Amino acid sequence: MTSIDSGLLLLLIGYGIVWLGIFGYLVYAVTRLRSVEKELTGLGGGPHDANYGTESPGGD
Amino acid sequence: MKTDVGPRSQSAGNISLAMKLVLALTLVAVGASVFMTFAYAPEHRVQGNLQRIFYSHISTAGICYIAFIIVAIGGTMYLARRDPKWDRLARAAALLGVVFTTIVLLTGCIWGTGVWGACWTWDPRLTTTLVLWFVYVGYLMLRGYIDEREQKRRIAAIVGIVGAVVVPVNYLSVFWWRNLHPQSTIIVEGRGGLAPEMLQTLIVTFVAFILLFGLLLRLQVRLERLSDAAADLRMAAFAKDGAY
Numbered sequence: 001m002t003s004i005d006s007g008l009l010l011l012l013i014g015y016g017i018v019w020l021g022i023f024g025y026l027v028y029a030v031t032r033l034r035s036v037e038k039e040l041t042g043l044g045g046g047p048h049d050a051n052y053g054t055e056s057p058g059g060d
Numbered sequence: 061m062k063t064d065v066g067p068r069s070q071s072a073g074n075i076s077l078a079m080k081l082v083l084a085l086t087l088v089a090v091g092a093s094v095f096m097t098f099a100y101a102p103e104h105r106v107q108g109n110l111q112r113i114f115y116s117h118i119s120t121a122g123i124c125y126i127a128f129i130i131v132a133i134g135g136t137m138y139l140a141r142r143d144p145k146w147d148r149l150a151r152a153a154a155l156l157g158v159v160f161t162t163i164v165l166l167t168g169c170i171w172g173t174g175v176w177g178a179c180w181t182w183d184p185r186l187t188t189t190l191v192l193w194f195v196y197v198g199y200l201m202l203r204g205y206i207d208e209r210e211q212k213r214r215i216a217a218i219v220g221i222v223g224a225v226v227v228p229v230n231y232l233s234v235f236w237w238r239n240l241h242p243q244s245t246i247i248v249e250g251r252g253g254l255a256p257e258m259l260q261t262l263i264v265t266f267v268a269f270i271l272l273f274g275l276l277l278r279l280q281v282r283l284e285r286l287s288d289a290a291a292d293l294r295m296a297a298f299a300k301d302g303a304y
Contacts, residue, residue, distance in 0.1 A: 006174065007108040007109045007110035008108075010170050010171075010173060010174045011109050011112050011170075014110075014116070014117075014167045014171065015113065015116065017163060017166045017170065018120065018163050021159055021160075021163045022276075025156070026276070029276070029279050029280060029283055030279075032283055032287075033286065036283065036286045036290050039290045040286060040293065043290065
């Protein structure tokens with residue numbers, strides 16, 4: 001493999017890491033969002049309600 | 061007692077026209093960035109094609125700085141106003157900052173492998189970037205260890221503000237301690253500066269990442285907001301059932 005080929009290969013790996021990181025995060029966020037929305041609906045609050053209940057010590 | 065999670069402005073399925081425009085603009089900018097990176101920008105005379113990683117690497121590094129400055133601003137505003145929305149903004153920015161810093165470290169490693177022959181050296185810029193990553197991973201972990209919500213937000217705000225000190229140290233490290241990592245070649249006039257096509261590609265890529273970061277931050281803030289709401293309802297349900 002020539003040096004240009006290895007440079008291109010490394011570039012593609014690097015570029016892959018950039019977009020894998022971003023899309024990986026996006027998949028996590030959307031999956032978690034759906035799960036939290038489902039949980040909210042199950043708890044009776046619904047994701048679109050203005051009032052959700054009481055202040056709690058947790059949160060993260 | 062009413063929760064600190066306020067009313068929503070819009071539902072998930074109802075995306076505003078402005079949001080659709082931002083989304084379209086982001087897609088166009090990302091597409092333009094990919095095209096310019098691979099087809100428009102000239103190949104570097106010494107580093108060859110590998111140099112093209114530079115556009116994403118620099119842009120994501122810029123996003124890290126923006127994210128961690130937002131963490132500090134969010135923390136400061138929370139301490140000043142005690143409004144949980146600032147804490148949620150800081151928390152969301154910290155998570156995205158960690159994602160982008162991880163990308164910066166990995167793309168830097170790829171570039172270093174091809175150009176320096178080493179993925180990692182204890183160069184001041186690389187070391188301070190790793191410190192930055194640890195500070196914000198620590199920030200996120202710390203939040204998980206504290207149960208009491210107000211205390212958690214207060215301590216996280218202080219850590220976020222103090223942690224932001226690493227941002228200027230990281231930026232200036234290449235000027236303070238000359239080592240392997242290149243200094244800024246963007247604004248150098250004459251020899252050593254970027255070719256116009258390279259500069260244009262860098263600007264377009266940076267704009268694309270800023271737009272993308274804005275959208276992801278908005279998504280994460282919404283997620284944080286709903287997570288707080290779910291925690292509130294969970295606690296209310298426990299209290300009602302006599303579990304507490």
